[in-house]
Amino acid sequence: MRIDFLGLEAFLGIANWGSFNAAAAHLNLSQTALSHRLKKLEDDLGVALLARSTRKVTLTAAGAELLPTAQRLIEEMTRSLDILRTAGRDRQEQFAIGCLPTIAKHHLPRVLRDFARLQPGVGVKVFDNSASEIVERVRSGEAEFGVTIASTGRWDLEVTPLIKEPFVLVCPSAHPLAGRSSVGWSELEGVPLIRISAQTGNRLLIDDALGGRRERMIWKYEVQHVGTAIGMVQAGVGLTVVPRLGIDLADDPGIAAVPLKNPSVVRSIGLLARREQPLTPAAGALARLLTASLRAEH
Incomplete structure (x- = not known):
């Protein structure tokens, strides 16, 4: 049989407050709704839990036997729901x-x-x-x-x-390639280049796009982060190839981003x-x- 928590709540309210009026007010229910919940619980159990008189409400023997168990069940359920509610709130907060x-x-x-x-x-x-x-x-x-x-x-x-994001050549703004609308990979042969570590996933995309041509590139330097490569470009150490979203020309002065072709590389x-x-x-x-x-x- 399923547990009638609403009925148990009504029973406990009446038992603890000693009257239907007080229990209904505490549970924010009408007396009719409260009486209906209690009657349903008593009908399900097949026993009377409360003895009603014109002056007071008292527990029957069955009600007295049920009272501590009902209190424990409601307290455990309330505690469990509070724990879940707190955990859910914590997950939402961060x-x-x-x-x-x-x-x-x-x-x-x-x-x-x-x-x-x-x-x-x-x-x-x-x-x-x-x-x-x-x-x-x-x-x-x-x-x-x-x-x-x-x-x-x-x-x-x-x-x-x-999105589809292209890779671009990053060079100093005073470099001869900086003003170009695009640069072919063949024009980079013999130019010192700075590559990003294979762990980033970008290097594999470039190598796959270049095929055998990658052996003709001079990858003179290797770094772990795009920001490091851009700093080296600004210092005149070499040129680099990075995803377009990896640079912000307003934040990175003194450099230019030029589209690459033959082949273009996109991630x-x-x-x-x-x-x-x-x-x-x-x-x-x-x-x-x-x-x-x-x-x-x-």
């Missing part, structure tokens, strides 16, 4: 996402600013990691979702395509989430803002 460093540096801050206006009480933890690290954080549930290279083949993850950016695991409301709101913002810029 959640985590993964985001490629190039997008996290130049694009995510504006989106988070808008998100803070909509949900001022919610904090966001950002894992600005490599593509492979973001996959693992989302898969494990550590991050609600990730904005990363859309290349995962995991059965338990789902990717929503967002697909997607929103990665656990399959059949809906995002929490706050995370869903941020995901929609990010999606709209990225697509609006492209």
